[in-house]
Amino acid sequence: MKQFDVVIAGGAMAGMTLALAINKLSDKPLSIAVVEPFKADHQAHPGFDSRSIALSYGTVNTLKTLALWDDIAEVATPIKHIHVSDRSHAGMTDITTEEVGVEALGYVVELADVGRIYHSRVENDDHIELLCPESVAAVERSQNDVTVTLSSGESICSKLLVAADGAISTCCEKVGLELVEHDFEQVALIANVKVQAAPKGMAFERFTESGPIALLPMSEGRMSLVWCLKPSEADSVMSLNDEAFLQTLQDAFGWRVGAMAQVGQRASYPLLLRYRRQNISHRFAIVGNAAQTLHPIAGQGFNLGIRDVATLAEEIAASAHDPGTYQVLSQFKNRRERDREATISLTSSLVHIFSNDYLTMRIGRNLGLAAMDNLSVLKAPLLARTLGLVTR
Template identity: 45%
Template sequence: MSHIDPTVPPSLQADVTLVGGGMSGAVLALALAALRRPDGTPLQIVLLEASAPEQGPHPGFDARAIALAAGSCEALARHGIWPRLAPHASPITQIHVSDRGHPGQTRLTAAEYGLPALGQVIELSAAGQALQEAIAQTANIRMLCPVQLTAVIPGEQAVDLVLASQQSISTRLLVAADGGHSFVRQALKIPVRRHDYGQSAVIATVKTAEDPAGRAFERFTRGGPLALLPMQQGLSSLVWSLPGDEAEAVMALDDQGFLDQLQQAFGWRLGRFLRTGVRHCYPLALTAADYPLGQRTVLVGNAAHLLHPIAGQGFNLGMRDLDALCAALCHALAQGEDIGGYPVLARYWQCRQGDQEATIWLTSSLARLFSNDLAPLVAGRNLALALMARLPCLKEPLARQTLGFQPPFPARKE
């Protein structure tokens, strides 16, 4: 990893500069680093990150985790990245969906679709360390960390970036992967729409008496969805969406009080909840850029769309974006096109617009539907879950979104 120091020149030239070294930025940097021009030369990539990465192994019981859909894992494998992440991942072989206090429920299993797993769960800290090691070993990625970006100046031939250190970077293509409060997005005045769900997510790593053994759970409670994802060492990653005041009350409980309330909401499918790690809480709101492009600039990851965590769509939607952007730039290089030019970015957005809009609509609709106790909605959603359990063909839309594959979708096994 490179840090800003006197050996770094006052100005740099880059083909692609990525702002934000989290999962989205790091994955895309590695994928783009493998691309070649027709003459065999690689792109010169600069990766800017504001925060120094964590050093040393993260205490697993307090780790935050994300679920990678099977389609995301397949894309990561195609880009040569998955082998670095796989040792830290836990497979999801079954997803159980239920509505607390009501009979409706359904299951998805990997065997139904002839897959070894529906997805994988990975600790963010472990993924981050693996990706940083890969970046440090990639000659055409220059990572500058920690740095602060102070200005973004778009131009016809390049975007100029100014750092707090007064160093500057001129780049043919700028990729903003700097999160939900993206500096780049704000600097370029790219508009977003926002919706406050009136909920907060409580996140923790928990231990249950029964090993989850590949089982994930999405349980809809009165306050909002509760998800448990299987992790290594028999642990589970909890994401529990609650109205803001209830989330505050849950956060104020001692560990045993928290486990008791969680037990009441989730039930006994994994036996007794025995232990919890550190709890985190953050408010839930939709932030989406309807047109995530600027001059020689594209927004990706949470900078483009920050979703409700229901159904675990956030990073998986972003991974499909990264995959498509990489494909668009690969095609542009082969055709001798300007990788930051409007025609290239417009083709990328034409490819991705439908999926982004559909996924944002789906997660927002599910969040409203399964956080509402109106009798007609309760009856309707339970009927839908019951029908999916009895008629497997009705599960395909749920499975399609859960697996996160680009077409063609894997056929269900009879």
């Protein structure tokens, strides 16, 4: 039976970042296995698909310390200005690089690009073995190790198993960690949109009575769209032809980026808050979407996941010889608790405040946006979360 120090279930963003981070931070290399069902060049790879994500300023700094940023920077588009507004109402606020004093508020990357970079890095790392296509079929834990049976029937052994296998984590189910779910009763519609006016680093979050619309700057005059809609509306909008879709989007978003000129392939998925209260168990830890999957409002989910990954990598690197001890895992849990709870709570509160059109809510959020634009004391906490400047 092959022996590893750490087995990571899931080779998408969280899992791959963790695999590469551990030995960057460790004095002595650890042997790591990454168990991944989908090959990187497979068009259907769900973790490195056609979506784009926004990496916060804090996440970029973390990736720099892990020596992962330079390659990603070549395929990243900087966010220089974030405009937040409420459709048909006065409330709005702006966040700019000049105001904050940074080169970029964050960066937009296409997951497919990052997937290629990460897989190339892993293939050239003698201490990481990518087991693909494979998935976890069974987990058996003893006092000192974990035995993982793979879908091929092969068994591998390690000191620690890390679940980075997505919101519906097979590993968490096999270990018996409860999943808490809340349905936001919204659907996220995602696509890349070409716009008349080049985005020039502008990102937009526009709140409508159906839910928020986010447009993030990309290369070649494109913007990454995340449009949150009520399920019945989402079905209707998804069924439109491209011309009718662009017109409907134009009506909802307005003309801040000129005419919506072209739309790429569209996809949609239901929006649920999914999280596990416990992010550790015996010789077992959870990171990324397996630990918590958030509503995309304010773009917090992935950046929270990277903070999980970086903290776990630090604790593993600091462990003398056994990364799966109770001391290592409890330290990871304690360091992550406050940030996890605060970010989950903030995200859910924003959805409630900005996704309905009750008069009291509308007045309150518009007063809030207006005050935030003029009072730095109100803006500072949101800025810290937006930039990912959060204590780990």
